[in-house]
Amino acid sequence: MDETFLLMLSNLLHLHNSLDPTTSLLSPSSSSPPSASSPSPSSPSSLLSSSSSAPLLFFTLASLLSFLATSKKGTNDSSPLSKKRKPNSSPSPPPSAHFSVAAFRALSADTMRDAHWRSLYGVSYAVFDSVVSNLRPYIAASNLSLPPDYAVALVLSRLCHGYSAKTVASRSSLDPYLVSKITNMVTRLLATKLYPEVIKIPSSRRRLMETTQGFEELTSLPNICGAIDGSPIKVRKVDRNLMNSYKCKYGYDAVLLQVVADHKKMFWDVCVKAPGGSDDASHFRDSLLYNRLFSGDIVWDKVINVRSNLVRPYIVGDWCYPLLSFLMTPFSPDGAGTPAQNLFDGMLMKGRSVVVEAIGLLKARWKILQDMNVGLNHVPQTIVACCVLHNLCQLTREPEPEIYKDPDENGAPARMLEGEKQYYYFGESLRQALADDLHQRLSSR
Incomplete structure (x- = not known):
């Protein structure tokens, strides 16, 4: 048994022994002195037979159950495998805020946006804007639920860094199927609509x-x-x-x-x-x-x-x-x-x-x-x-x-x-x- 619990139990028993059953608030109806044949209040049998000890016994048992439950939880939490087994545990959420539409809009207004744009999308903002301008009519006609410039940005980030559709989806809080659909649409437009203008x-x-x-x-x-x-x-x-x-x-x-x-x-x-x-x-x-x-x-x-x-x-x-x-x-x-x-x-x-x-x-x-x-x-x-x-x-x-x-x-x-x-x-x-x-x-x- 854990040493901490033993110490707690010892303190409770000491408290019990220090209380006089004839005057204890735990047994106000008991007025006669104990007989010589009565068991000692400090013995385990007295805890079970004395009505004055019942509340203290209840408190002790409740403390024991509470302590064991807490101790078990702490043990599970400290286990190397506990994080894998806990049904309600989940990995820390991805930094989707950095890939949201709002963050994208804030970045487009940044005075240093070319450096940021190249690191995120592989091209300067001027090149990005040119691509969006050429593809916007076709993307808009597809009734896509995302803004055309944001859709192009998602695809360029995937092409630039080699991300999978699942990775881009998790970072932007989108469905992977939607990211794949957007990728297929934008790359098809680049390969058909812009190809004759750029590769000659x-x-x-x-x-x-x-x-x-x-x-x-x-x-x-x-x-x-x-x-x-x-x-x-x-x-x-x-x-x-x-x-x-x-x-x-x-x-x-x-x-x-x-x-x-x-x-x-x-x-x-x-x-x-x-x-x-x-x-x-x-x-x-x-x-x-x-x-x-x-x-x-x-x-x-x-x-x-x-x-x-x-x-x-x-x-x-x-x-x-x-x-x-x-x-x-x-x-x-x-x-x-x-x-x-x-x-x-x-x-x-x-x-x-x-x-x-x-x-x-x-x-x-x-x-x-x-x-x-x-x-x-x-x-x-x-x-x-x-x-x-x-x-x-x-x-x-x-x-x-x-x-x-x-x-x-x-x-x-x-x-x-x-x-x-x-x-x-x-x-x-x-x-x-x-x-x-x-x-x-x-x-x-």
Whole structure:
């Protein structure tokens, strides 16, 4: 028995013994002195038989029960497992006040809001406001129960930090289903309504000249209009029957993102059509860009003469892509070519570095791309939405975060297909002419 209770009981018995039963207020009707044969008031039997002790006994028992109940409660509270077992216990509520509409409105009035906005939503307030202005009519037409700007803010916070719908919902006191619905709506609008305005092939002469000149300053190679590369985007919840096709070369389930970037690390083409198990060459051949270039649908009005070869604007990629008249790749992935060819390869890969950096910036700004936590059906539009936001950041010269680095490329060189022979042989002639011209120009300096 607990020492504290024993001390309490001892004090009560001492009090009982100190009271005379003949004069005690506990037994006013008892007037005769006790006989010699009467049990001692201090004995346990007297506590049970003496009517004068009944109230004190009741008080003692009540105290005992109360003490035991309190002691048990205290023991349970101190148990490491008690917090898990208590039916009424719950985790501390999330700081939803910081994510409420009222807090959002207060932040928008802050004079230092750009710094806060970037930390919360990945973009400055000016970029955010531009996105909201473009999407507001479509969001308003959906009869959403939330203000359009607040809905966009919730989605951007999710894309920027990689939050799950459940996390955003708990912080904003919303239902996770509603957060998923808002995410799907906003990313779809970004991927469809804003994409044509923000991600464009450099078809105008002014922009084409600016792009080719930018690449030439970087590589000394003329008429480069873009750099192409692919990157796996990690996904979850892949159907077991499809897991083999989605397993990328780095060992996780993914879809492939293909982008073409200009010298400013802005994307002018985005494609998400292949599971992670596909290779870059197959993904490129299945893209709309390949079909348009292959069929001559895209015609760039800028042709130069290099050693009697007419060279139209072309894109550059690594050895995982096929060599074609409109796509230049290195002679050798291991530097086994001639001095002119190795020089060309080094400059080509320098031009290709802009797309690698662009993808690194994309994944650093929108961390959801590092581990997608949306349904597989909504993955492509979410990726494209992040590419749209990336271009807006580059266009407005938002601060560039530390680049996220993918593993080094280790794919096999792409093979030529039967239907590509004409473009391949023409590409071989153009590549050798460019290499010889580059070597001559740089050697004569």
